[in-house]
Amino acid sequence: MNGKRLKVIVVFLTILALGSILLAACSRPGTITNTGTTPTASSGGGGTTGGCANGTVHMDASNFVQKCVNVKKGSKVTLVDDVQVLHIITNGQWVNGNPQLTVEPGAPTIPNVNISGGSADIGPFNTAGKFNVLCTVHVNMNLVVNVM
Ligand SMILES: [Cu+2]
Numbered sequence: 001m002n003g004k005r006l007k008v009i010v011v012f013l014t015i016l017a018l019g020s021i022l023l024a025a026c027s028r029p030g031t032i033t034n035t036g037t038t039p040t041a042s043s044g045g046g047g048t049t050g051g052c053a054n055g056t057v058h059m060d061a062s063n064f065v066q067k068c069v070n071v072k073k074g075s076k077v078t079l080v081d082d083v084q085v086l087h088i089i090t091n092g093q094w095v096n097g098n099p100q101l102t103v104e105p106g107a108p109t110i111p112n113v114n115i116s117g118g119s120a121d122i123g124p125f126n127t128a129g130k131f132n133v134l135c136t137v138h139v140n141m142n143l144v145v146n147v148m
Pocket residue numbers: 061062063086087088135136137138141
């Protein structure tokens with residue numbers, strides 16, 4: 001009885017020792033450092049499509065295809081209407097189905113820019129920050145312009 005138990009303990013210890021040796025051998029050349037993958041999700045509160053567009057935003061029949069766009073200070077944003085649908089673009093944002101036409105300090109005035117197919121530029125955006133742009137025709141058609 002006693003001898004059997006001892007044998008079991010010895011076998012168990014042997015397995016344990018072998019296991020730890022293997023483990024040490026495996027972990028030695030590892031040193032995995034997570035360097036890549038820089039998450040750039042900081043911009044745009046309502047960014048649903050992941051990243052923001054750069055400089056150019058497309059529009060479909062009822063919304064901006066990209067919900068946010070990054071531009072450098074002093075640059076314009078190009079809006080491309082992919083379909084022959086009228087969009088009227090100005091400063092502000094839709095909040096709970098209501099258009100709030102506020103021009104933030106530092107934002108360029110966007111004077112009801114009519115786009116029906118083709119493209120138009122808005123701006124230039126000369127102040128760094130986050131500016132809201134909306135389409136008054138389509139409820140919840142919001143765009144955030146990140147100027148950096
Ligand atoms: Cu629109």
